[in-house]
Amino acid sequence: xxxxxTLHDQLRAARRAxxxxxxADRDAALLSIAAGLRRDAxxxxxANAADVAAARAEGMEAPQVDxxxxxxxxxxxxxAACELVAELPDPLGRVLDGWTLRxxxxxxKVTVPFGVIGMVYESRPNVTVDAAALALKAGSAVVLRGxxxxxxxxxxxxxxxxxxxxGAGVPEDAVQLLDDPGRESVTGLLRANGLVDLVIPRGGAxxxxxxxxxxxxPVIETGVGNCHVYxxxxxxxAMAEEIAVNAKVQRPGxxxxxxxxxxxxxxxxxxxxxxxxxLRRAGVEVVGCERTRDLCPEVAPATEADWxxxxxxxxxxxxxxDSLDEALEHIERHGTGHSEAIVTRSLxxxxxxxxxxxxxxxxVNASTRFNDGFEFGFxxxxxxxxxxxxxxxPMGLAEMVTYKxxxxxxxxxxx
Amino acid sequence: xxxxxTLHDQLRAARRAxxxxxxADRDAALLSIAAGLRRDAxxxxxANAADVAAARAEGMEAPQVDxxxxxxxxxxxxxAACELVAELPDPLGRVLDGWTLRxxxxxxKVTVPFGVIGMVYESRPNVTVDAAALALKAGSAVVLRGxxxxxxxxxxxxxxxxxxxxGAGVPEDAVQLLDDPGRESVTGLLRANGLVDLVIPRGGAxxxxxxxxxxxxPVIETGVGNCHVYxxxxxxxAMAEEIAVNAKVQRPGxxxxxxxxxxxxxxxxxxxxxxxxxLRRAGVEVVGCERTRDLCPEVAPATEADWxxxxxxxxxxxxxxDSLDEALEHIERHGTGHSEAIVTRSLxxxxxxxxxxxxxxxxVNASTRFNDGFEFGFxxxxxxxxxxxxxxxPMGLAEMVTYKxxxxxxxxxxx
Numbered sequence: 001x002x003x004x005x006t007l008h009d010q011l012r013a014a015r016r017a018x019x020x021x022x023x024a025d026r027d028a029a030l031l032s033i034a035a036g037l038r039r040d041a042x043x044x045x046x047a048n049a050a051d052v053a054a055a056r057a058e059g060m061e062a063p064q065v066d067x068x069x070x071x072x073x074x075x076x077x078x079x080a081a082c083e084l085v086a087e088l089p090d091p092l093g094r095v096l097d098g099w100t101l102r103x104x105x106x107x108x109k110v111t112v113p114f115g116v117i118g119m120v121y122e123s124r125p126n127v128t129v130d131a132a133a134l135a136l137k138a139g140s141a142v143v144l145r146g147x148x149x150x151x152x153x154x155x156x157x158x159x160x161x162x163x164x165x166x167g168a169g170v171p172e173d174a175v176q177l178l179d180d181p182g183r184e185s186v187t188g189l190l191r192a193n194g195l196v197d198l199v200i201p202r203g204g205a206x207x208x209x210x211x212x213x214x215x216x217x218p219v220i221e222t223g224v225g226n227c228h229v230y231x232x233x234x235x236x237x238a239m240a241e242e243i244a245v246n247a248k249v250q251r252p253g254x255x256x257x258x259x260x261x262x263x264x265x266x267x268x269x270x271x272x273x274x275x276x277x278x279l280r281r282a283g284v285e286v287v288g289c290e291r292t293r294d295l296c297p298e299v300a301p302a303t304e305a306d307w308x309x310x311x312x313x314x315x316x317x318x319x320x321x322d323s324l325d326e327a328l329e330h331i332e333r334h335g336t337g338h339s340e341a342i343v344t345r346s347l348x349x350x351x352x353x354x355x356x357x358x359x360x361x362x363x364v365n366a367s368t369r370f371n372d373g374f375e376f377g378f379x380x381x382x383x384x385x386x387x388x389x390x391x392x393x394p395m396g397l398a399e400m401v402t403y404k405x406x407x408x409x410x411x412x413x414x415x
Numbered sequence: 416x417x418x419x420x421t422l423h424d425q426l427r428a429a430r431r432a433x434x435x436x437x438x439a440d441r442d443a444a445l446l447s448i449a450a451g452l453r454r455d456a457x458x459x460x461x462a463n464a465a466d467v468a469a470a471r472a473e474g475m476e477a478p479q480v481d482x483x484x485x486x487x488x489x490x491x492x493x494x495a496a497c498e499l500v501a502e503l504p505d506p507l508g509r510v511l512d513g514w515t516l517r518x519x520x521x522x523x524k525v526t527v528p529f530g531v532i533g534m535v536y537e538s539r540p541n542v543t544v545d546a547a548a549l550a551l552k553a554g555s556a557v558v559l560r561g562x563x564x565x566x567x568x569x570x571x572x573x574x575x576x577x578x579x580x581x582g583a584g585v586p587e588d589a590v591q592l593l594d595d596p597g598r599e600s601v602t603g604l605l606r607a608n609g610l611v612d613l614v615i616p617r618g619g620a621x622x623x624x625x626x627x628x629x630x631x632x633p634v635i636e637t638g639v640g641n642c643h644v645y646x647x648x649x650x651x652x653a654m655a656e657e658i659a660v661n662a663k664v665q666r667p668g669x670x671x672x673x674x675x676x677x678x679x680x681x682x683x684x685x686x687x688x689x690x691x692x693x694l695r696r697a698g699v700e701v702v703g704c705e706r707t708r709d710l711c712p713e714v715a716p717a718t719e720a721d722w723x724x725x726x727x728x729x730x731x732x733x734x735x736x737d738s739l740d741e742a743l744e745h746i747e748r749h750g751t752g753h754s755e756a757i758v759t760r761s762l763x764x765x766x767x768x769x770x771x772x773x774x775x776x777x778x779v780n781a782s783t784r785f786n787d788g789f790e791f792g793f794x795x796x797x798x799x800x801x802x803x804x805x806x807x808x809p810m811g812l813a814e815m816v817t818y819k820x821x822x823x824x825x826x827x828x829x830x
Contacts, residue, residue: 046757099792218802236826239825245828354821358530363821366824370827388613390804392820406777411781
């Protein structure tokens with residue numbers, strides 16, 4: 001392109017492209033994208049290598065560079081993920097409900113595409129393809145806005161995907177990248193009511209806050225998870241240890257990992273020394289309340305801010321509580337409504353925890369790590385919603401569509 | 416109260432009050448509210464009379480005064496509506512789905528309350544009680560913000576409702592009124608993320624725009640309906656007339672009334688003179704395109720703005736189109752995604768109209784006036800959503816709740 005299109009033109013093009021999508025062979029388009037990514041591998045990896053080199057030169061830290069970097073294996077995984085999405089059942093045209101009005105007409109409530117979905121996300125370039133694949137499968141055009149550190153990679157990935165669409169009968173404008181260097185296009189995207197039907201932010205707390213505070217289009221918040229595991233009085237210690245270690249250690253950098261462990265005072269003396277030792281051996285930095293430190297002197301003191309921090313790392317805050325009530329109060333005050341677990345043998349405690357904890361997923365005797373679209377069997381997920389509107393918890397294809405009512409009569413009017 | 420509570424205190428009190436609501440006898444509270452409204456009738460009508468007198472003194476026009484005014488009959492209808500809501504099935508605790516994870520734990524997806532729902536609305540005081548009743552039935556506390564012209568009425572209605580709650584075991588803070596004279600509290604409500612789970616604006620286009628543009632909490636837009644009826648080539652003229660007259664005349668001031676009639680050129684010469692005559696005899700001011708005026712010289716010219724105007728009155732714009740495509744384009748360009756109807760004998764036209772019109776409810780051979788929670792059999796409605804997130808079309812009790820996932824294991828961890 002010689003002249004960069006304006007945001008408005010891009011969004012209108014996306015809207016136009018969205019119109020025929022429900023009827024197009026979206027699965028063929030996804031298979032074609034997968035093939036294209038493999039075919040374009042050397043070009044894609046070269047673009048990514050340039051991003052990685054620039055990031056290193058600017059002093060980006062190693063874990064972030066790792067998130068940014070692609071190699072042949074990762075690219076193959078991205079292509080394979082497109083093929084998996086193509087295999088999933090079509091979320092469109094499902095009759096969710098149907099009945100006959102007293103006046104005579106028949107009603108069907110049928111799933112239909114949103115239209116245009118905006119995605120605002122951070123460095124990992126696999127999100128560029130994942131999000132496009134899920135949006136296309138759900139019959140919507142997608143407008144992507146990744147981070148500037150991944151701009152070369154995203155440009156190459158989007159160009160590769162767009163080349164594959166027309167062959168499958170899908171207009172290339174169904175996948176768009178906002179690639180201006182500044183923030184104007186994001187701000188415009190977030191306020192494009194009438195052109196954009198939904199924006200999904202995916203990334204850190206700062207990104208999500210920026211989107212929520214600036215958007216006038218509907219938003220689904222994903223992600224921030226300050227998740228707790230509470231070990232109840234009388235809980236099975238072996239089970240508590242397994243769940244706590246899994247929730248913290250198995251993949252510490254994700255939103256459904258545990259950040260704070262709450263332990264009933266009746267179990268603390270027997271449970272904490274062993275469990276803290278095991279966590280520390282697994283590389284976890286443990287901070288705790290005074291009572292935790294009395295039992296485990298090697299534990300550093302937790303600050304007030306620690307209870308509100310999503311560490312996303314091998315770090316854990318531990319607090320001893322005197323009752324289920326105190327645990328519920330702690331979770332109410334510090335939790336983000338993501339994933340909360342209780343380890344208990346008590347039916348009454350389980351029931352109160354399930355009823356009173358206000359979170360997307362509440363676990364009894366299972367790891368918080370199960371709050372995930374793949375584990376839930378959705379086959380894919382665009383994120384985990386922590387808001388209560390439309391989608392709560394893992395957001396799969398079923399949540400990436402809306403519905404309309406189709407009413408068929410034979411001339412009925414309202415009396 | 417001697418000192419007005421700050422908004423923050425009010426919202427926190429609403430949040431605290433919301434906690435036990437799901438388990439409280441919400442139906443008893445609604446019956447008690449209905450009885451209280453009848454008991455307090457003279458006080459309520461006196462407060463309303465003061466609002467009406469002030470409105471008249473300030474020169475409010477007659478239709479607005481009528482919307483503001485209560486009398487014994489209207490108050491009885493408001494009380495009876497609370498009793499009807501009490502009779503409806505409980506929207507909470509419904510198991511929407513359930514399955515077993517591969518790893519073993521069982522999942523249930525269960526409806527739960529939002530928590531705190533904000534309502535921002537215009538003059539009609541019945542909304543004050545309707546919204547509170549629906550929110551309480553759905554297990555949420557409600558924070559009400561009516562118009563300043565109804566302030567005395569709303570204060571009296573809310574005081575009456577709050578007096579009835581404790582007797583039914585519901586904290587009085589579950590129903591709150593924001594009654595400051597300025598706009599600070601509305602702005603605060605719209606940005607109270609973490610304290611307010613959902614805001615529903617109900618009123619004119621200006622109010623809805625203000626809420627959408629200023630809210631950072633999730634919003635469900637209700638209401639603006641620029642609705643069309645398209646009479647296809649070959650349509651039954653008697654049916655077209657009945658539907659057009661019903662959609663325009665039966666209740667012109669509501670969002671699902673027709674605002675523009677589109678007629679295929681093949682039918683215009685035979686249909687329009689009769690239909691326009693009938694509409695005019697029913698008191699409708701008809702404006703039209705040039706081709707309409709060639710057929711009906713008594714019709715005034717439609718301006719460009721007329722195609723985009725929700726008249727909410729006995730006024731109609733009429734346009735002759737050459738094809739279904741032209742009708743679809745007109746609706747795409749000018750419609751608000753509310754209620755759109757086709758009158759046709761053609762299966763192909765019906766199918767294209769259903770598929771291509773992007774609206775909450777699409778009608779084939781039936782009046783747009785059926786897009787309504789009561790007509791749909793929902794028993795009640797808080798509004799008609801024109802957005803695509805969470806609720807689209809009539810929003811009843813089923814849409815006034817959210818869900819959470821309850822996961823029960825026996826110590827399972829993620830591999």
